[in-house]
Structures are given as structure tokens and as C-alpha cells.
Amino acid sequence: MAEEKKSCDLCGLPVEVAGFTLLTKEGKKEFCCEGCQGIYQMLNEDNLLPEDTQ
Template sequence: MAVEKKKPVCALCGQAVEIKGFDLKTETGKLSFCCAGCLSIYPLLNDNKTLTDSIQTKKKR
């Protein structure tokens, strides 16, 4: 029987996180997001819970 790993879910919309690199540090730990849109909206809705200069996005080559 194969064991399937659970994919992390987006902290904002609940979709599976398919692409790594959209992370945000908060007072309670690191959150992962499915896309840049969710990553950018989360701090607007939760201003007092995010740490300054903590948005980490996937770097372009």
C-alpha cells in the first residue's frame, strides 16, 4: 500500500499548495500560500499578525 503525502493547504483560500515559495512569517509561525494573490491579500486582512519584512516569494531566474 502506497502512503500518500498530504500537500499543505493555502492559509487563505484552502487550496492545495502546488508551488513552493509563497511563504509568510507570522507571530504564530510560517504560513504557506498557493499563489502570489493569496500571499498579498493575507497581510491586508491580518495586519496585526504578520511580521515586517517577512514576505518571501519565489525568485525569478
């Protein structure tokens, strides 16, 4: 059974490296690279949830 690849929530390219994620009001968003993650973060600041506070 083939593993389903996830698509970047900004550009749609396959997510091949884990770790580029953001928590939003709609749920967890995953990105293919740090650039897409940063652009999404800038454009959607009011939709982001705070990171874990310890």
C-alpha cells in the same frame, strides 16, 4: 506512503508551488498563489513578523 498536501492558509486550495509564505506571530503561513499571499498580508499587517534582516 503518500505525501500530505498542504492547504492554502487563505482559500484552502492545495499548495502546489513553494515560495508563497509569510512569517506571522502564529507561525509560517503558506499560500497557493501570490494573490492569496498578498490579500492575507494586507488583511493581517499587524500580525506579520519582519523578514530576515541581514
